[in-house]
Amino acid sequence: MRILITGGAGFIASHLTERFVIDGHHVAVLDNLTHGKRNRIPPQADFFQLDLASPEVDKVFRSFRPEVVYHHAAQIDVTASLKQPLDDARTNILGTLALLIHCRNHGVRKIVYASSAAVYGTPIYLPVDELHPIKPLSLYGVSKHSPEHYIEAFAALYGMDYTILRYANVYGPRQDPLGEGGVISIFLDKIANGFPPVIYGDGLQTRDFIYVKDIVAANVAALTNGSKEILNVSCNQATSILVLLNRLESATGAKLTPIYKPARPGDILHSVLNNNAAIKSLGWLPRFSISEGLKDTLSG
Template sequence: MRILITGGAGFIASHIAERFVRAGHEVTVLDNLSHGDARRIPPQARLLQADLLSPQVGDLFKAWKPEVVCHHAAQIDVSTSLKQPLTDAATNILGTLALLLHCRNHGTRKIIYASSAAVYGTPLYLPVDENHPVKPLSFYGISKHSPEHYIEAYSSLYGLDYTILRYANVYGPRQDPTGEGGVISIFLNKLARGETPVIYGSGNQTRDFIYVQDIVSANAAALTAGSRQTLNVSCNRSTSVNELLHMLCRLSGRTVTPEYKPAQPGDIVHSVLSNRAAAASLNWTPRYSVLEGLKDTLASIGD
């Protein structure tokens, strides 16, 4: 199968590229390398270094005709979305729309779109399922949700198949601890440097943490399943920030006392996503507990 992976030099999608190459697929990675690292791309995959809106992308579609697009390229920094909403929308909304035009014009069968739990906003109930109201709290959440409507419309109007995957809090090897990096990568970076981890709020706030390899297996399943569906990809289990730091200290053999600071404005207190629909539609369940995923992440440091 010919698969185009956008953002394939980044944290999540580089792992997906490795899985797809191992499975024998023909893979091309599209990445402008503004945040990605070309060294993460498997040598069997081709790299097109370009922006989503570049004319080179149309040339690639015309010449190569990908059967599936696995779309992970995005502006993912919430603060950037608030400071530069035009840049955020250009990448996340217009970039996705450009891909959809290419898919329609060149016979792509399916798009797998990486969406986010950020589309839901403050949970009205837990666990959050796919029927939960969508009310994002940031421009980032808006710009991740808007493409879902375009994808659904392209499917209805032009027959493009799709699976939309709304990710919980993803962690694992290669995650960037700077900027809007996940709390796990930030904590690991602090521990490695002998610095004091900072916890905003009481630390009793909870999140649904999912290991990157479980995200990979959901994308692999979506190549042939989950047709025209929007699905949460999560562990369906909550872990507090305090618990998380405790596990990391225990696994790394370090003892630290975190610095507690006031909760950040707009921070959600509790979040957990239901994964029942993904389990049924993709025949998928997460294999890694948080503890197992943390062990693998720690073992990868220095690789």
């Protein structure tokens, strides 16, 4: 199959690119390399260094003729979305809209969109399922949610199929502790450089950590399943920051003494996503426990 992956030089999508190449698909990557790295793209994949808004993207669609598009290219920094909301919207909302127009114009069969748990905001109940109210706390959450509506509208208007995947807290090899800012990558960077990890609050706050290989498996399943659905991709398991630190000690052999700082305004106390719909619709299951994922991350 001919698969185009936007943001394919980034953390998550580079793993997905590798997987589809291994599976024998003809893969092309579209990435402006603002945050992605060229050396993450397998030589078997075609590569186009372009911004989503570039008119040259039309030529990519004409020449490559993708059947399915995986859309991971995004502005992913929550702080940046607050400081530069117009840039955030240009990339995440207008960039997606431009991509959808190309998909419509060139007969793309399906788009798989990487959305985020950030669309939900502060949970009213746990675990959060797909029927939970959408009340994002950040502008990033707004800009990740808006494309979901555009995708649904394009599907209804032009007969395009889609699957929207709302990710929990993803971690794994290649995650940038400065860019993506996942707490696991930040902690591992601190440990590697001999600095104590910093905990904001009491460390009892919880997150739903999912390993990148489980995210990739869900995306692969969405190639043929999950038609016109919005699905949480998670482990459906809450892990506190203190328990995470304990798992990191076991995985690294380091004795970790964290520095505690006041909780940050706007931080969600507890977050865990219900993944039952994804399990049913995609025929998928997360395979990696937090301990297994950390071990694999360190070996990778």
